[in-house]
Amino acid sequence: MGPETVLAILNIVLAGMFGAVIGSFTNVCIYRIPEHRTVVKGHSMCMTCGHELGALDLVPIFSWLCLGGKCRYCKTPISSRYIKIESLTALMYILMAATHLSMFMDPTAVDPMTNIFPFIELCALFIMINIIIVEMMIMHDTGSSMYGLSVALLIDFAVQLFARIMNVVNNDASKELGSKITGWGIEFVVGAAIAFLAVVIAVLFSNKPKELKSYLHDSKGKALRTSDLFAIVLGGVIGIVPSAVASIVYLIARIAIGNGKKVKYLGNILAAGAAVGFFGYAAYLIIK
Ligand SMILES: [Zn+2]
Known part of the structure; x- marks a missing residue:
């Protein structure tokens, strides 16, 4: 040796x-x-x-x-x-x-x-x-x-x-770092913005104006707030197209569930939506 x-x-x-x-x-x-x-x-x-x-x-x-x-x-x-x-x-x-x-x-x-x-x-x-x-x-x-x-x-x-x-x-790591970082940055910001938009729509649709305060401040609204925050961060992490898919799934579930007891399933629904978006988009890119 x-x-x-x-x-x-x-x-x-x-x-x-x-x-x-x-x-x-x-x-x-x-x-x-x-x-x-x-x-x-x-x-x-x-x-x-x-x-x-x-x-x-x-x-x-x-x-x-x-x-x-x-x-x-x-x-x-x-x-x-x-x-x-x-x-x-x-x-x-x-x-x-x-x-x-x-x-x-x-x-x-x-x-x-x-x-x-x-x-x-x-x-x-x-x-x-x-x-x-x-x-x-x-x-x-x-x-x-x-x-x-x-x-x-x-x-x-x-x-x-x-x-x-x-x-x-594959020694293909030398692609300009600057453009790579800019690319990720844009993906993150736009992905998070899409999820943020979905959260805002869901909050407005599932709360009467009076209940809005409860969503923002009460401990009862905490599960929803945590879930919504997760959705926004996740949207940024997975990028624009997967975020759009996940956000639509989340939006529908979020409005359907409202403030009801099934709030605890939102995390799983979001995870499923994110997985479908992420892997679906990855598969599309490979096939293309
Ligand atoms: Zn012991």
């Missing part, structure tokens, strides 16, 4: 270890944020026996494997979610290192256009994916209807990630 190969393997292994640590932090966020606890300080402890965990209990992936998925102290099984999220994040970072090897191997030859920017792009996507995983698992744990929506968002980001990696692999 030549020194080049050793260096390449070393880089990939280090990236995987770094990813596992990020995954471990993701787990901390999932369990502490809903309890309004800080994620930067404090010791982790076993959720069953409350025993404070030592350094050996906190090595990402390996601790879970070595302990057979059980607490060292009280032997209560620990959720496999820990190791799943840690391995997933590690895998993502390994993928990133493997597709950017030349950048790690020969830093002097780094060309910002072909190397650094795709790298930063991928870093940003990884961070987004981890934030969505945190949000998704919190939604799952609290039984929120936004769970479906989070899953849709995650799929969206995973598809984007795959596209970017394929882009790097």
